[in-house]
Amino acid sequence: MLDQLLPPSMFQSIALLPQADMPVTLLTRHSIRELANGQGLAGYNLQLTESGRNLAYAWGAYLLQHSDRYIAQCISSPIQRCLDTASLMIAGAAQLDETQAFEDIQQDANIDIVEQGLLVEPGSFVVDINQAAPYFRAQGALGFMNSFIRHDLPGMKHPIRGVLDILELLYKQSCDQAHRLNLAVSHDTILAALIAVIAGQQQILPQDWPEMMEGLFIWFEGDYFADAELHWIWRAEHHQVSIAHLLQQLRVAPVD
DSSP: OHHHHSOHHHHHHHTTOOOTTSOEEEEEEOOOBOOOSSSSOOOTTOOBOHHHHHHHHHHHHHHHHHSSOEEEEEEEOSSHHHHHHHHHHHHHHHTSOTTTSSTTOOOOTTOOEEEOGGGSSSGGGBSOHHHHHHHHHHHHHHHHHHHHHTTOOTTBOOHHHHHHHHHHHHHHHOOSOTTEEEEEEEOHHHHHHHHHHHTTOSOOOGGGSOOTTOEEEEEEESSSGGGOEEEEEETTEEEEEEHHHHHHHHHHSOOO
């Protein structure tokens, strides 16, 4: 079931993770949900399907078994399908027979899932929802996020500022303890925009859009966020950029 529902590159990405003494964050879209009507923002009331629940559980178990890491901390969008994805991934990892886990480390099933508003769509990127919402309804998710990364929308942060806010959140969540996998569960819009901005892309194409339960692995090198080097693995490719580079782009951006 797992290999039929999870994007294949997620398995391939595990092989590219750094040594286990480097803590890593998996920033992931929630698992498979009920279908939405229309092209705009999926309703907050859409829940995980049975396949989605099974996928999240199985993926959590697979990560513990194959990544040489255990889920140590978890933040999530407060939308129920994200919270359910997080809890099922943690539960799946915790239910592995201890003989299958690495060394003597066992997953704790009682990890607190901290609700984080920055991970709600469009969450971190919105300054005034009343200004921005009509454009989301008119343009749909893909069109809206492309307008956002071009900084063409009223009521929205500068795209680099919005992305830096999320990255700083993830940086603060990380720590220096080995074998840690921090989990952050969010939505397709958040992942699509973040990936485009850190990769320096000017357009998100349909094929770039994150699938359900697809995510990127992130880690930082550096003692301070502003000086850190950001690494990420997306679709089995390793990339990196300095936070200083993103900050410099923000400083030279035109002022509205």
